[in-house]
Amino acid sequence: MIIEFKILKVFDHHNRGQFIVARQLNFKEPLVVKEGSLLNGIPIFHYLEMYPFSKEEDPQFDIYVFRPTELKGYPKEFFQEGQVVELTV
DSSP, X not given: XXXXXXXXXXXXXTTTEEEEEEEETTOOSOOOOOTTOEETTXXXXXXXXXXXXXXXXXXXXXXXXXXXXXXXXXXXXXSOTTOEXXXXX
């Protein structure tokens, strides 16, 4: 199954690699991201709990945080804010 996401934020952690915050497009219900899933062909790890961007907001179940499982093997600019990407689960 292929699901589209729009990248909201990309940031690097000094020893954990790149993190990608993305909103699921055409959201209907929360998605279970299985081990072995790919984001634009790159293996990713999905963080299960996503907190609201501000304390006043309710949880936003259409927002996911991904981290590529490999720190190398793709260009640093491969994921960019505003980009629409495909998640293969």
